[in-house]
Amino acid sequence: MIDIHIERKAFAASGRAASHTAIAGLELHLAEHEFVCLVGPSGCGKTTLLNLIAGLERDFEGHIQFHKTNTPRLGYVFQEPRLLPWRTVRENLALALPADVEPALLDKLLEIAGLTAFQHTYPTRLSLGMSRRVALVRAFAARPDLLLMDEPFVSLDAPTAARMRQLLQDLWQRRPHTVLFVTHDLREALELGDRIVFLSPPPARVIREMTPPPRPRDRDTLERLYRRIRGD
Ligand SMILES: Nc1ncnc2c1ncn2[C@@H]1O[C@H](COP(=O)(O)OP(=O)(O)OP(=O)(O)O)[C@@H](O)[C@H]1O
Numbered sequence: 001m002i003d004i005h006i007e008r009k010a011f012a013a014s015g016r017a018a019s020h021t022a023i024a025g026l027e028l029h030l031a032e033h034e035f036v037c038l039v040g041p042s043g044c045g046k047t048t049l050l051n052l053i054a055g056l057e058r059d060f061e062g063h064i065q066f067h068k069t070n071t072p073r074l075g076y077v078f079q080e081p082r083l084l085p086w087r088t089v090r091e092n093l094a095l096a097l098p099a100d101v102e103p104a105l106l107d108k109l110l111e112i113a114g115l116t117a118f119q120h121t122y123p124t125r126l127s128l129g130m131s132r133r134v135a136l137v138r139a140f141a142a143r144p145d146l147l148l149m150d151e152p153f154v155s156l157d158a159p160t161a162a163r164m165r166q167l168l169q170d171l172w173q174r175r176p177h178t179v180l181f182v183t184h185d186l187r188e189a190l191e192l193g194d195r196i197v198f199l200s201p202p203p204a205r206v207i208r209e210m211t212p213p214p215r216p217r218d219r220d221t222l223e224r225l226y227r228r229i230r231g232d
Pocket of ligand 1: 011020040044046049
């Protein structure tokens with residue numbers, strides 16, 4: 001569905017900061033409806049890669065080619081929920097719905113995310129976990145061809161993060177989109193991904209790929225895999 005070849009992405013020197021090559025010789029292919037997790041050390045260039053794919057950064061050597069359409073619908077879930085504070089939960093979601101989507105889908109999504117009772121609440125009155133749930137559901141409501149997710153569950157407490165991962169899997173299994181999900185957390189990647197792609201320290205390139213067992217994956221299998229990869 002998408003071929004990514006980043007020959008080189010560098011940031012120019014600025015002030016006292018020297019120029020920095022963030023990505024070099026990175027090759028990645030995403031199949032339609034595939035859920036790919038991207039794991040790599042801090043500062044290796046994961047967010048930069050998502051920004052290149054999203055077209056937020058355009059200055060690089062290489063190419064990013066979408067095969068199904070030249071104008072793919074992209075979704076981007078950031079670490080911060082980025083909701084419109086002057087709109088209610090329902091209005092935030094409604095704004096994301098494409099014109100060709102049944103409005104009833106909104107009620108369904110609110111229900112799946114456990115947000116029906118909060119649909120008329122403004123974002124400032126939501127907890128971080130709830131705001132992230134809204135951001136996640138909003139991304140699915142937009143029915144993107146490719147959904148980019150940049151550590152969307154970081155800094156949540158463990159039970160909330162587990163519920164978010166479950167919600168993400170529920171949404172994705174109802175309607176599988178192609179997902180590129182960045183995480184520091186190998187356990188999270190093993191739980192979620194069809195494929196896990198490991199990036200090198202900067203400048204980023206792909207150093208390893210692996211395919212976890214088919215879903216559903218039980219805790220023990222995931223833990224064994226985790227220990228094997230970590231070399232324990
Ligand atoms: N706009 C920018 N100007 C200059 N350097 C930048 C810019 N954006 C990112 N960088 C540098 O590029 C490198 C990669 O940054 P990036 O945010 O992509 O890493 P990351 O893997 O997402 O990090 P983390 O896991 O900590 O979020 C870092 O060294 C960063 O300082």
